[in-house]
Amino acid sequence: MSPTTDRFVPPLIRRLRSTATLSETVVEAIRTLPVSLRSYEPGQEILRDGERPACCLAVVDGWVSRLKFLPGGGRQIIAFHIAGDLPDLQSLHLGVLDHGIAALTPCTVARIPHEALRELSARLPELAAVLWRESMIDAALFRGWLTANGRRSAYGRTAHLLCELSLRQRAVGLSTGRTCPMPLRQTDFADAMGLTSVHIARTLGALRKAGLITLQARTLTIHDWDGLCEAAEFDPAYLHLKSVDR
Known part of the structure; x- marks a missing residue:
C-alpha cells in the first residue's frame, strides 16, 4: 500500500x-x-x-x-x-x-x-x-440527538452525549477501558445541545459531583457507566454497533 x-x-x-x-x-x-x-x-x-x-x-x-x-x-x-x-x-x-x-x-x-x-x-x-x-x-444518530435535545434535561442530554461518544470511540479502538479522548470545549458541548457554556459547566460539574465522570486534560473517565446510562436514559441500539454494553 x-x-x-x-x-x-x-x-x-x-x-x-x-x-x-x-x-x-x-x-x-x-x-x-x-x-x-x-x-x-x-x-x-x-x-x-x-x-x-x-x-x-x-x-x-x-x-x-x-x-x-x-x-x-x-x-x-x-x-x-x-x-x-x-x-x-x-x-x-x-x-x-x-x-x-x-x-x-x-x-x-x-x-x-x-x-x-x-x-x-x-x-x-x-x-x-x-x-x-x-x-x-x-x-x-440524528434521531438520537433530536430526541435527547428535545426531550431530556440538560443533565440527561449531556450524559447521553458522553455515553454516545464513549461507545463510538470504544468501538473503533480509540478508548482504553472507560477512558477516552474528549477534546470538546464547553462551547462545542453548548452548540451541540442548545445550551449556554455556563449551563454546560454546571451540568458537567453536577455529573462529576455525582461520581459519574471526570473530565480533565481533554480526557473523559467514566467512573460509573451504569449510573451515567441511567442519568441519560441511554439505549445504544440507535448506534447499531455490533458489540456494545447493553
Whole structure:
C-alpha cells in the first residue's frame, strides 16, 4: 500500500467493521480507491454550506463537526465525527451540501472522488450496501440527538452525549477501558445541545459531583457507566454497533 493508503484505510475499515461484516473483497476494493489527504487546524472550514463537493470525506485522525450557522452568527453543531467516519456520505447523491464541516481539533481528512465510489459501488453491490447502511446509521444518530435535545434535561442530554461518544470511540479502538479522548470545549458541548457554556459547566460539574465522570486534560473517565446510562436514559441500539454494553 502507498503511504496515503496506509493512513486512510485502517480507520475506515475499523469503523465499517464496527457496524457491518466486510468481506476481504470489499476491503481490498477500498484499498484501491484514489484518495488525497489534507490536514486542518481547529476551527478551519473543510466544506461550506452550499458547496457542490466532488468528493466524499473520511476522517483519518482528529475530530470534525457538522454544523449550521444562523443568520445572527450563532451555530448549531449537528454531529461530531471521529477517525473512520464518513461525515458527508450523502454528498454522493445530493448535489448541494446543506451544512458545513469544520475541524474541531487538528485533523487529517481523506477526499474520495465521487466518481470512484460510484464506479466501485456499481461493481460491488456489497460495498454499496455497506455505504447505504452507513447513511442509515447517520440518520439514526440524528434521531438520537433530536430526541435527547428535545426531550431530556440538560443533565440527561449531556450524559447521553458522553455515553454516545464513549461507545463510538470504544468501538473503533480509540478508548482504553472507560477512558477516552474528549477534546470538546464547553462551547462545542453548548452548540451541540442548545445550551449556554455556563449551563454546560454546571451540568458537567453536577455529573462529576455525582461520581459519574471526570473530565480533565481533554480526557473523559467514566467512573460509573451504569449510573451515567441511567442519568441519560441511554439505549445504544440507535448506534447499531455490533458489540456494545447493553
